[in-house]
Amino acid sequence: VTELPFLEKLGALAWGRKEYWNYLLQTASPAQIRQKSRKESKELESVDVESTDRSARKIDPQEFEAQVVEALRNIVDDLGISSVRHNVEVSGPNQTALIDALGQSADRIVVCEIKASSSSRVLERAAQQINDYLNLYNRYLRERGVVMDVFPLIVSRTSVDGRNMIRGIPVLQYDPDSRSFSNLETIKQNILELWSIKSSDEDE
DSSP states (O other): OOOHHHHHHHHHHHHOHHHHHHHHOEEOOHHHHHHHHHHHHHHHHHSOOOGGGGGGGGSOHHHHHHHHHHHHHTTHHHHTOSEEEEEEEEEETTEEEEEEEEEEOSSEEEEEEEOSOOOHHHHHHHHHHHHHHHHHHHHHHHHTTOOOEEEEEEEEEOOTTOOSEETTEEEEEEETTTTEETTHHHHHHHHHHHHHHHHHHHHO
């Protein structure tokens, strides 16, 4: 029986390593997406809704996420990427992650965690979750011999006292009423500077 890792190596040689790695990424199944949506809804219900976050209960997390992904696709140039994929499944040793959105370019990956809330508790959990995803994703790339910069991005719901950064991770705020990012101009340069610094550090 021909082992999968051997077939993957053949595919990488025949197709081009990055293209074949990209092909291996799977779109999540409808069942996985429904399960994620239920989990997100329960998370919002369990949050002690803050005074600036009361509207977070009025939008379905899946609807909010779909709006955000479409909006991200409209600002790919601002983020230094070329495309955005929605609901991407990444598998590693004994672990599988369902990533809300994955921004891609020839040499950059942006792992996005989307939250229909601006609650501090929700954003703290999002920061921990996205760091776990980054570790898994970097292992995934190393196993396939792919060298790319991988960056985190959290997208939250807009609020009066919303945060632009949490644990060193940029937080892009989205307003579902105007269907736009309310702090894009404020943090766009900061985002690109942070990512540029990381790339420079790795080159040294």
